């Protein structure tokens with residue numbers, strides 16, 4: 001139990017609501033909910049566990065006491081009802097022969113699943129692997145693509161954008177930025193998700209609060225980590241993911257396997273927290289693989305799935321009674337109800353005539369498929385005749401309930417909790433922090449510096465008497481700064497896709513604010529490296545010693561970098577596959593290299609148009625155009641001077657219209673970026 005004085009600071013007991021009711025104040029309103037002692041105890045247990053390690057509990061208590069209630073009261077309770085939910089996926093049946101275009105077959109993943117979950121309840125979905133738990137959870141979260149039959153309603157209404165912002169969804173794989181600390185991860189989530197009316201300090205305080213509440217104090221400053229380097233533990237990652245969703249104070253919280261891979265104590269803490277959140281007036285649904293009996297006792301309701309069909313949906317405490325009424329007994333005492341349910345869902349019916357050891361041996365053998373299938377069918381038909389009619393009549397009754405319908409989630413909602421500018425600023429900062437290791441990586445700087453010094457040495461103090469070499473250096477500028485940004489930019493969106501999907505699905509920010517923040521975040525390094533490169537190589541390479549020409553050369557190359565980056569972003573966003581995008585990019589750059597006008601000057605007319613789609617071609621033309629004036633001459637041998645403009649490689653370029661070249665680059669600069677944005681928008685799950 002929480003210390004009495006702490007309870008008093010968080011809640012006030014009211015005379016007219018009875019001893020078990022407390023008033024919980026939150027951002028926008030005051031609601032009355034029924035609290036259970038277990039909530040306080042579970043949460044305080046977790047907090048104190050970590051706070052003790054740090055000796056922080058005493059220090060943090062004042063801020064905790066002011067806003068503790070925010071995490072405990074749901075703003076708008078949601079009653080979730082689902083009836084006859086069915087979902088199929090299309091599978092192409094591949095034969096072993098040489099035939100192609102085989103007919104597609106549909107596979108039912110969910111079949112007639114129904115249930116009711118009310119505010120304050122914790123529902124667990126149980127079932128063997130592949131039974132459809134994740135699919136059902138995703139459908140209930142409004143995130144399942146494709147056609148779902150049956151009905152899913154939230155306070156009697158269909159899923160809406162308002163509901164989306166009230167829904168927290170924790171996926172099985174934790175999608176987190178590896179290079180942010182736990183505190184940074186939760187602070188950025190708070191800054192993006194909490195409403196405008198809270199100050200920045202208050203939002204940061206909420207993040208701190210979630211850290212304490214989830215027992216993450218000990219690792220608050222540790223990096224999250226990822227596949228390439230180790231960070232916090234699996235259980236801590238899971239708690240960070242839950243914390244991100246808790247921050248928005250969701251009315252409906254859905255979690256996919258929040259305890260998988262965790263030790264039983266940590267799993268117990270997580271489920272206790274979920275139960276605590278439910279008791280604060282939320283509707284909480286979780287899938288779970290193998291709960292211990294301790295965990296099982298914390299569930300209010302369970303849905304048990306077998307091959308996508310329900311065999312039970314209702315109160316968790318009455319499950320044994322129900323199956324006993326059908327004649328199924330665990331066979332021996334003290335069996336974990338969850339184990340019993342999973343056996344049943346697998347079609348393993350306990351044989352009470354056998355001893356315990358015999359049963360284990362019997363069930364372990366795999367040669368009873370027919371028996372198992374007929375047992376499953378029998379359980380499914382028992383569900384249909386016993387539980388289904390009750391559930392459907394409850395759903396119909398509730399659907400007519402005027403109180404439920406009046407608490408509609410539509411209407412009065414603002415679409416975004418924070419302004420465009422606020423989102424842009426936070427996303428920009430987060431992006432810079434997450435990618436600084438990559439942008440400012442020593443390897444990347446070494447790569448550019450070594451190439452610049454090497455090219456400077458190769459072209460060391462070239463002059464116009466070696467015009468072919470000088471023009472070659474300008475062509476090299478245009479090609480190198482076409483390739484390099486293009487290949488860097490290709491990775492941007494495919495790498496960020498899981499995060500983008502997760503955050504956009506919960507309505508965290510606008511796509512445009514993300515997009516512009518990403519563009520702006522990449523700019524410093526995209527521009528600094530070519531600036532260093534050009535500065536070193538230009539002067540070492542003996543190009544025209546004029547400051548104006550140097551600045552113009554630099555500006556042309558920087559613009560070329562931005563155009564090339566735009567193409568990389570567009571390819572990445574359209575294909576969303578790094579391998580495909582890099583293959584296409586290398587073919588494109590090869591075409592640009594060959595058609596750019598340096599290697600081949602007599603391209604057959606039917607393919608000469610290729611150069612007009614090459615940004616490197618325009619860049620090269622502009623570079624040559626600013627390097628040599630129309631009257632400039634070079635030593636063409638035998639003490640003769642020729643006009644640079646008559647040199648074949650330059651003449652071929654037709655340098656008379658620089659404005660058009662600049663306009664072509666500008667069109668590409670805008671066009672590629674618009675294309676990337678549209679591709680991102682179209683690629684979003686609907």
Ligand SMILES: Nc1ncnc2c1ncn2[C@@H]1O[C@H](COP(=O)(O)OP(=O)(O)OP(=O)(O)O)[C@@H](O)[C@H]1O
Nearest residue numbers: 089090109127128129130131132133134135136289
């Ligand atoms: N898009 C899809 N394409 C093909 N099969 C799918 C698709 N979605 C789901 N399935 C299949 O549907 C079944 C149910 O999948 P689901 O992920 O919901 O199971 P689960 O009960 O959550 O399993 P687990 O406990 O192992 O995570 C699986 O057999 C899965 O292969």
